[in-house]
Structures are given as structure tokens and as C-alpha cells.
Amino acid sequence: MQQKWNQNFDGELMPDIPQKFLNAGCDVYMVMQLRHDEKILDERFASMRELNRRGKTPDPEHYEVTYYADLPAMWQDVPNNEILEELFQVFNLSRPQDFEGHSLSVSDVIALKRNGEVSVHYVDSIGFKELPGFLDKSRNAPRFCKRSRRSAMPRSAIPADVKKKGATMNFNHEELMLMMLYSSGTRLGLIHELQLMQCYLMPDETALRELSEGVIEKLKLLTDVEFAELEFPTD
Secondary structure: OOOEOOOOEOOEOOOOHHHHHHHOOOOEEEEEEEOOOHHHHHHOOOOHHHHHHOOOOOOHHHEEEEEEEEOOHHHOOOOHHHHHHHHHHHHHHOOOOOOOOOOOOOOOEEEEEEOOEEEEEEEOOOOEEEOOOOOOOOOOOOEEOOOOEEOOOOHHHOOOOOOEOOEOOOOOHHHHHHHHHHOOOOHHHHHHHHHHHHOOOOOOOHHHHHHHHHHHHHHHHOOHHHHHOOOOOOO
């Protein structure tokens, strides 16, 4: 039975998950998400470009750890960028049962420790941006979210194809990636997340606005049952 992180783990207290991550002797990863705080609401779903426009950078004090786990041994020789894509899909399409954060989205952060090397990555509107020094001891580390627990992540948990019973859905690759990025697990929840994201778009980000509008219109044509039957690809 898995223990909560605020209890004993491997015989020792776990008050500081970020430090445990840094001291880990094996390959591990950590998911960090923005705290629920009205003072930093404008950072939620903000792209790196938008943060920089406001004179901001991702601040570890604004984050809490929502998941921490060993990296599967089968990923030992997989490049970081592929691991990030795998984790992105897992935490959108087949989230661990003990994960109580929201679907991985823009403004979230993934930290990897592989072969003793630590790297931290910001989930951006397109791809990931590395954050050198994000977990430096000289800075205040993200706080620990007591709801989080530790478990391994099976690569095989990701579904294989995007289908609706009787027909393939008319979503192109970009639309599917956007849906995975903002999925909350329900059709209406996804529509809400997309509409919220649009509130933070810059005037010149017309392509993303048009893409999200198209996805929203298609989602409105689906029933909740049809949406629940959708499966997403890994490739």
C-alpha cells in the first residue's frame, strides 16, 4: 500500500519533497503546479512569452509539488524531450489514481533527475522550456502538497488511438494536442479550460485563438458519452 508523502516513506520523514528529489539516488521526476492563490492567478496557463512580457519568470515560491515518482526503468535510454512528452500524455490521458492535481497544462513544471543530472522544464504553449537553476538551494523551493503520493508510472498506460465508436473523430493533430494539453477529464471541463486559456492570449496570438475556437465548436457537437469514448494516440 502506498503511503502519503506527509507520512513516513522508506523509513524516514518526508517534509521536504523537493529536497528528497534532489537527494534521490535513482532516476526520479516531480510535477509542480501553481498554488491556488488569487495573487498569482495571472500566471496560470500563461505561456513563457506572456510571462516575459509582464516582466516575470516562473517563481518556485508560487508552486507546490503535486506528484513525485521513480522514472520507469524502461525509460533509462530515452531522451529527456521524449520523456517529457510521455509524462505530458500520461498526466492528461491516464492520470495516476493517486494524483489529485489538474491535467498537465501550460504553466506547470516537470523536474527530472536522471543519472544524477537535474533539469527542470516549463510546460509552454508549444513544447517545453528549460528552467536552469529553478531548484537551486539559494532559492526557496516549491512547497510540498500534502495530497501527493509516490508511485511509478507505467508507459503502457497510454491509449493507442483516437476514435469514436463507429467513426474516427474529425480532429487534426494540432487539435488533439491542444485537447490533451487542457483536458480536465470531461467535455464541459475541457471547454471551460480552453475558454479560460483564451482570456490570457495576446492580441497577436491569433493562430492559437482560432485553433481553440475550432476545438470548442467541435466539442459542443459531441455528447458527454461520445467524449468519454474518445481515446488518444501516443504517436
